């Protein structure tokens with residue numbers, strides 16, 4: 001590649017953004033309408049909150065439309081009582097090219113005591129699209145803290161696993 005090609009490829013890559021620019025928090029007070037037959041929060045409702053919280057961090061990084069392409073397996077560690085506050089913290093762990101992994105941590109707060117407990121964690125992959133639903137190359141994400149660097153590294157392993165799974169599903 002000549003100088004002109006190098007210059008063009010540098011210009012095509014959007015500048016990087018720090019992880020902290022995508023950090024998001026989303027909270028929901030659980031209501032009776034969202035309960036399962038035992039009177040605690042319906043799991044599908046929590047999954048909806050996770051998708052929403054993840055999309056906030058993804059959109060803050062991409063500053064364009066984002067769609068969920070995959071959600072890794074989720075475990076619910078404890079029931080969430082109706083009337084408790086669900087707090088979801090999300091940030092972009094790693095950008096690949098047109099896709100990015102977002103991590104979401106779910107906590108539940110008892111509003112009477114202030115005690116917060118970890119309920120679940122999830123990894124979602126979002127793809128950035130333009131108005132014509134064409135994929136867009138994302139700005140790289142820059143991990144700064146030790147925690148962010150660890151998540152960045154681990155996201156690479158998770159992506160390899162996901163893409164292997166996708167190939168298997170294709171048959």
Ligand SMILES: CC(C)(COP(=O)(O)OP(=O)(O)OC[C@H]1O[C@@H](n2cnc3c(N)ncnc32)[C@H](O)[C@@H]1OP(=O)(O)O)[C@@H](O)C(=O)NCCC(=O)NCCS
Pocket residue numbers: 067068069070095096097098099100125127135162163166
């Ligand atoms: C997301 C979508 C645009 C991807 O289109 P596609 O032509 O299949 O795109 P590709 O195969 O080139 O994949 C695009 C990116 O997603 C990644 N990707 C695709 N499938 C993936 C999976 N199962 N897990 C993780 N990443 C995945 C690819 O690796 C690629 O990433 P990269 O550019 O960072 O390397 C398309 O599948 C779609 O529109 N899906 C529906 C999305 C949606 O509506 N979500 C809401 C659910 S109702």
